């Protein structure tokens with residue numbers, strides 16, 4: 151059910167991500183819900199390099215994850231689950247797929263950045279075994295990601311880097 155994405159599915163992942171963003175509206179974070187998803191051109195390198203996974207229980211993707219290598223660790227760049235299919239373990243299974251990919255490449259850990267106080271963000275990842283990585287422990291690439299996020303205005307709400 152978890153598999154690599156096909157190139158023809160990338161446009162649908164954009165729509166999926168828009169849907170996954172809607173719950174942010176209910177916690178006063180409409181700007182995050184309105185954040186433009188990755189373009190197909192941005193998704194393509196992940197897909198071509200085998201770093202874009204989908205959950206497709208009935209054939210069509212209802213969740214996806216894209217991963218990078220950041221400071222020598224696997225890094226969850228984005229994970230999105232369609233609200234109609236949330237809380238069924240798809241997010242956890244996608245993260246496990248990224249972890250298996252990282253391990254297969256000899257990458258010692260998995261990192262991500264997320265909102266500290268949004269229930270389905272940092273508290274969720276803590277339940278999956280991630281812990282907050284203090285700024286002093288960030289490598290240069292993770293620091294650059296955080297700086298880019300701050301420049302985009304994401305730090306209006308507390309954000310953290312996490313590692314497993």
Ligand SMILES: CC(C)(COP(=O)(O)OP(=O)(O)OC[C@H]1O[C@@H](n2cnc3c(N)ncnc32)[C@H](O)[C@@H]1OP(=O)(O)O)[C@@H](O)C(=O)NCCC(=O)NCCS
Pocket residue numbers: 170171173229230231232235236237238239240241242243263264265269270271273274277
């Ligand atoms: C975060 C996300 C990927 C989790 O995927 P998922 O498949 O729903 O998660 P799982 O089924 O593996 O785990 C379910 C757990 O996630 C947390 N969770 C998921 N949705 C939640 C919500 N709306 N409110 C509170 N907790 C939630 C809970 O801990 C839940 O456990 P529970 O059902 O026992 O309470 C998904 O909710 C999502 O796409 N959210 C919007 C996009 C997003 O925030 N992406 C991350 C950006 S940093």
